[in-house]
Amino acid sequence: MSQAAAPIGAGVAPQQVKKRGAPDTLVRVTKYTITRTVSLFVTVVIGVYLTILIANMGGHVDNIRRSQIREAIGAASMTPEIRRMPVEERNAWIAALIQVEEERLGLDQPFIIRSFRFLGNALTLNLGRSEYVISDTGSRFVRNIVLERLPATLVLMATSNLLLFFVSVFFALYLSRNYGSVLDKMIIALSPTSAAPAWFYGLFLILIFAGLLGVLPFGGMVKAPPPDDKLSYALSLLRHMILPVSAWIMSGIFSSIYGWRTFFLIFSSEDYVEMAKAKGLSSREIERRYILRPTLPNIITSFMLMMIRLWAGAIILETVFNWPGLGKLFYQAIGQYDTPVIVGNAVIYAYLLAITVFLLDFLYALVDPRVKVGS
């Protein structure tokens, strides 16, 4: 990953690489992938364990859960039979119930032991049962709840990001050809607007298009009740996606275009590009073979960093747009103080990040012949 995460600014000067045979590449990529898988797995384990440690907040969460148990059992012991018992007997009865419940949840063991059990459970996605949040199908298993929400997040964020990414790369290529034009200057002037996050633009978009004009919905994923046939379901989904996707694109597009444009400009002043121009190659050819090809590893790196930001950005964007994804689930769980869901969700986020890093690392190794194991 030390290679993969090298930032654009400090980019390594591209060199002409002589062609290698396919089997060589295969061996290299396989070796690389295996090493990366092992090291990434270790990283994930440490990351998830740290998340669990942080989630427990030095025993604070245990205390919350103990008091919850106490409260629940106290409330359940308000039946007439138990109330009629003598005080000592009743207290003993309640204490016994509390102890059984704490043992069931493993609260009687020291945290360090439990933390490893949590780790094992988390790594096998055995995320426990929620306290309040219930999935649409009525399940209380955190895994089911999370898996149910995952597609919504993926649909929204994949659309937004792919659109943002491709639009900005191709627009930047166009700008780097028309360097110094009015459009180019406008993009430069507008690029500081990307300091504001997507949810912020979302507020304005909701205000204008849902509040003032009333042409698009305030939020949600499909209209209620959801349409039956697939076509109108898809249409309704698209209609609901317009605002969040635009918000995401608005917040990212200008700085993204600016970044790529500058990047391409730097690379198009390399000697070998001048050489290609002197040879009389067409500008399309130059772009494809002499600019895009050597910058591909950096493009992938940047895509990876964008994906990592995506997972965090999604939480608030979904909350603002009432999008029933993982982020909204998080918000809901915070409101209801549902510990297992919050922790489970954080673990899932750690996984998603790891998977993102892994997939892009793999891609990186495929396109960059310089990546070698142990280099």
Added chain:
Amino acid sequence: MKRLIHSLRELAHYPSVIIGLVIIATLVGLALYAVIKIPYSEAVRLWRGGPEVWGETPRLAAPAWYNYFSKIKQSETFVLDSRDPEASSKTAEILSPDSQYTTIRYTFDYPYDTFPLELTIYFQAKYREKTPHASLTWLTPDGREIRLGQLSVRTDEVYRLSLDDRLTRRLKGVPAHQGLFADPNSATLAPLKGTYVLQIGVSLFEEDSDVDARLVSYGQLYGLAGTDHRRRDLTVPLLWGIPIALAFGLLAAVGTTLSTMFIAAFGVWFSGWVDQLIQRITEVNMILPFLPILIMVGTFQSRSIAVMLGWVVLLSIFGSAIKNYRAIFMQIREAPYVEAAKAYGAGNVRIIVRYLIPRIIPIMLPSLVSAIPAYVFLEASLAVLGLGDPVLPTWGKVINEAYANGALHNGQYYWVLEPAILLMVAGLAFAMVGFALDRIFNPRLRGL
């Protein structure tokens, strides 16, 4: 160093930098004003206080400047106090040694096209045993005289005109805040514009007894910024949000950037296992879900802004920037002057602080300034998720409450727009300056 100063002078050529710096200076000035004018404890009291603090402001009132942009002049909130000689006249007539008759007369214009939301008179009476007795009369611009009510005035008597059933009956079932201003000749219920007089005659039965009264007309508009669902004046959080946002952004950006820089420098200089360890920590940190962890901290530990700031810095230190700095330090490490320093026997710390770090400042400075808006917005984002500081008034909290109370659905746009625009202005100012700094200091961007 000379290059640094020269480059800073170059800043003046960028109009965006000038605009950005002017905005930042204004914000800093406003922040100082806010902190001096409304001290911390007062700000917290005004924000968290309770009904007794916000009693004289209307609920969900838009800012008063709405009227400049609208044809229909909505009613503004106004307070007339008998202790203020400009707002009222107060005459005392001594009838006998221990009895006097005080007349409080408020004369005011009502130029609005809509009715107020409520009308209330707050009395403050000074007496020992015998409570003063007040009778109130209302004079309309067209010369009608309406008897309001009579009441004995205890120390903190509150007379809510709209809740006086007898008065409502006398006004043919229309509540007082509408009935008293209604135009009798109009077919629909519309206010009559003109000069109104409220006269309060108070009989006092003791020698040094005294009465003061405040008439509060709760309008649809209030003050510079309007009010929220709990009648709080929004100028307080908007003003106090400035120092909080600036402090949070600045502290987080400086804390993160400086510690990242030092750690990267140490790693590169000592190389070996130190470097390896830093690299591994960075990789693990990349997988740690940043916002979810902050959410967990906010839910389970504390929502205090200081705790949040600590966690934000802690989680951001080993960010992707460390790789950036590392790559540059690797190049600097091989420079001949570092070799020379080693040759004359300079210690590790001296080389790091005096030889490595200064070279990276031009690259660090733009990224530091550009990081500020990100942290300003992060604070707001946390507040929007409901994890804002429980005590302090911040912009994010205003947006959160506005959003949670359906301000966008109900058309109370000012409630969302005011903090949002302030956030935008503050964020943009820093972003513009940081952006220009990057173009100046980053040699690869020169002329592009």
